[in-house]
Amino acid sequence: MFELLHFDCMSLSQLQFRLLSCLHIAFISFNIGFGAFATLMQTINLLIGSKVKKNNHEFCAQGAKFWLKMLTISHQFALITLIPIIFSLVINWNQLIVSTGSIFGPLILCMLFAMFILEIFIILAKYLAKSTNLYSNFLSRKIMFLSVLLIIAVLTILYTLPLVAMHAMMHHPVGIEFDFLNNYGTIVSFTKILSNNISNMFWHNVFISYLTTSMIASAISAYYILKQKQIGMAINSMKIAIFFGLFSLCGTYWTGINLYTQQEQEKNTTTHEQINKNKTRIKNGMLGIKAMRNLRKEYTQEDKNLFLMHKEDIPYALLLRNFQPAERLIGTTFETVFPTLEEISQKEINNAARSALKHKIHITQFVISSIISAFTLLIFLLLLYKTLRKKIVDAKLILKTTITFFWAPIALIYINMMAKEIQRFPWLIYNIIPEYMMITKLNSQFITLSFFCFFAISLITILFAITQFIECINYNLFLYPTIETRADKTKQKEKNYAQSSNKNTQTSKMQSTPTTPSALESFAKNIASYLRNESGKEEKIAKTTDKTVAINSKKTIDSKNQSAKKTSAIGKKVDTSKLYKAQLKTRDILKKLKKKNTDTKQTRRKK
Amino acid sequence: MQATINTFLNTIINTLTNLPFLPSCSALLLLIGFIMLTFGLTLEIGTTLLHSWIEDNNPHRKTIFGIINKIASLNQILLLLLIIMFMTMFPQSCSALVYLFYPFMTLLAFTFTIRTLIIKSKNIKLGKFNEMTHKIMQWTLTDTALVLVFVMSATFAGLLNGLPFYLDNHNKIISLFDIESCFNIQTFHIATIFLVTAITQSSIVCYIKTGLVKMKTIASVSSIILLTLISLTIIPLHMIKSPFLCTYFPTQFIIICYILLPIQAMALNICLFFANNKKMTYLALLFSCSIIKIFILLFAMILFPHFIPSSIDQSQHLGIFNSFSDINTLATIIPWLVAFLALAYTCILIMHKKILK
Secondary structure, three states: OHHHHOOOHHHHHHHHHHHHHHHHHHHHHHHHHHHHHHHHHHHHHHHHOOOOOHHHHHHHHHHHHHHHHHHHHHHHHHHHHHHHHHHHHHHHOHHHHHHHHHHHHHHHHHHHHHHHHHHHHHHHHHHHHHOHHHHOOOHHHHHHHHHHHHHHHHHHHHHHHHHHHHHHHHHOOOOEEEEOOOOEEEEOOHHHHHOOOHHHHHHHHHHHHHHHHHHHHHHHHHHHHHHOOOHHHHHHHHHHHHHHHHHHHHHHHHHHHHHHHHHHHHHHHOOHHHHHHHHHHHHHHHHHHHHHHHHHHOOOHHHHHHHHHOHHHHHHHHHHHHHOOHHHHOOOOHHHHOOOOOOOOHHHHHHHHHHOOOOOOOHHHHHHHHHHHHHHHHHHHHHHHHHHOOOOOOOHHHHHHHHHOOOHHHHHHHHHHHHHHHHOOOEEEOOOEEHHHHOOOOOHHHHHHHHHHHHHHHHHHHHHHHHHHHHHHHHHHHHOOOOOOHHHHHHHHHHHHHHHHHHHHHHHHHHOOOOOHHHHHHHHHHHHHHHHHHHOOOHHHHHHHHHHHHHHHHHHHHOHHHHHHHHHHHHOOOOHHHHHHHHHHHHHHHHHHHHHHHHHHHHHHHO | OHHHHHHHHHHHHHHHHHOOOHHHHHHHHHHHHHHHHHHHHHHHHHHHHHHHHOOOOOOOHHHHHHHHHHHHHHHHHHHHHHHHHHHHHOHHHHHHHHHHOHHHHHHHHHHHHHHHHHHHHOOOOOOOOOHHHHHHHHHHHHHHHHHHHHHHHHHHHHHHHOOOEEEOOOOOEEEOOOHHHHOOHHHHHHHHHHHHHHHHHHHHHHHHHHOOHHHHHHHHHHHHHHHHHHHOOHHHHHOOOOHHHHHHOOHHHHHHHHHHHHHHHHHHHHHHHOOOOHHHHHHHHHHHHHHHHHHHHHHHHHHOOEEEOOOOOHHHOEEOOOOOOOHHHHHHHHHHHHHHHHHHHHHHHHHHHHHHO
């Protein structure tokens, strides 16, 4: 089957890597955005706190919890999508590891380090969010939660730093050296790589990710408003999302323009003369390769000098391989790919010289991205208008459009990424390593096998991610009950207090160990009533439990084993975990009873 | 200020680069990381298997899944870290391994991602939308875990056999790999030992946590199977015909392991017999953990200082001093990794304590 398909190794492995990285990047952007959103909600919760708007304060607290949950899901998927990326790196880009493992490795390690610390802080935040004292007057706990969320928000940004640095290094290599003789690259300075081209690219990516999450947040809150559940929380989060989205749009616009002007300046320098320069560099590079080949066989000073002279031009000559006929490349190694200067035609050199230039960004990319950003701006402005006039609940058309076009900023990310990839095409690291050199030297059959395997993985992960996010949204509808007024809330509190006091009395009754058989009967009844209150099941089940427990309590006086069996039989009908605890308690009581009986018997005998 | 910092950093790097044992130090770090990962993985696989055996009505189902979720999230990062560690520290041997185990690597990636997807999807309460997938995945969960164990053990055993390969003049690896050499009695033997230890370890943990008698019986039965399996290790180990192992194999170490492993298994059995006492159950857990660690140490000692032994030409072995990365990168990475592994190990300890609570 694989033989029939006849895919090119290089194109397949490129496609595979880009598909997987697209998946991963989406989740990273969600991470950054959700982290920031959760911190924003918590800060508002703290600031408004004990002031006038009590309801708002609670809605914000709920929102912080909800966005933290969304963050955990996206973080999990970011982790899961990283596994196939690294495996595909190892499998399909094998030569890349051999030659540039010491360049890319430390950067990926830094990324993982940040990820690991982020995981720890997420667990901590979850623990703090779960604790019941969090939203009472205990202020220090609140501040602690906020500080943890802040650290998470910073770490999510830091996690992207090595990724962006890697991307920037591929376009503008700084702080590395490549030894062509041994086919080996090394890091010269780590700080230069990390700070390379960071001012524009890094912040542009961060702002885009903020924009995507603000759009998704507004879409989710619109869904809640349309369903007329959690309206308070939804409106509050919508307000924050709109302001946050507008702010991030300004940021993306500003950084995007800076990037575009930078590229325009680069364009002006690349003229027809540059192509001629490249041609001469290719010819010099051919000489360098010849010297390199000789050096590998025998060491001579002449070859060494020639190699050192044309060392920087060698990658330009290596580009020639892409423009050679396919017949010449079959079964070739590095030695046989480059015959001599005479055998290569002028046309091939011309093509290679043109391809060595950085591709111009097509105007359509800029137009599409600007249209999308304008569209998102329009949506945000409409939402803002409606929220300010307090008519957001009635504006169903706008809400529906926000839900349907939630993917628009994500498309913006992908367009940006693909444009960058196309711009760099024949090079893996610009002006240093062409892409074809880094691919595994295996048959296309093997690579097609891995391609289909990873394609299946990516499809499954997308499906799982969608189900997870939808479930999280639907589940939270039932998690937080709607809070209407303060009076209702106080009534509810009173009710809860009364119920809890009842429970306490019941449990205290249960905890006290009965000594006589009549007391044990009453104890069993207490258990039944406790279960009825706790489980909240139908009356039928409660009645059956009442009866069965009563029967059991009578029988327990006769024998220990029978009662244990029957209580386990009830366990299947009622909530099992609670009954298991009750079962254990009854066992203990029975043991004590037996002991007392034996003691009384012994005392009687003595008497 | 910056100049002083630079000089300070340069002096540190220079001192580190002058050290002769830097590659072997990185290999040691790799080994520690690998032992940590296996500890986590065995617990995870065992708990997943136990989870599939326990009925739906059981109240302790949730607690067992709590154990899996906590360990799985940490194991995932550890796995990624170890792959990248290997990639950066020993790039050539990493590429050689890929050439040799290409189908295995793809399978590993597939199983790992799907397994983690299943585990992570159960974190959130299941609604109507996910009920069907949940039921389907319950069946696949055990299968993936089994495949994973067999793949891991097969790679180990394959390395032990001395996979045939050689390097040409331009460091290109030409493999003469056939799958039949990997799947023999020895591989299945090691695989079953891994699986049984995983079950014992996790069942002991579940017994400590839940107090179910069922768990204790599972643990005791599996520990008896483990004892018999370990006592039979002499037979498959003697079946190795590789000339590399005949020359480099540390026989003294193997004798120690022959004595140590059955003793540990015996101690495990005794501890489980008197497991009503809480201290004895903790001791049993300790013994079951150390069995796997000693197994890994045995492999490492056999291979040291070589990563991949070639059976055709003994001068072509890919070893620690033969295929390590640039010395500057090693010097910069190792301090980071020491800190990272310390952090990871403390995390594992905390999680372990939480589980035992």
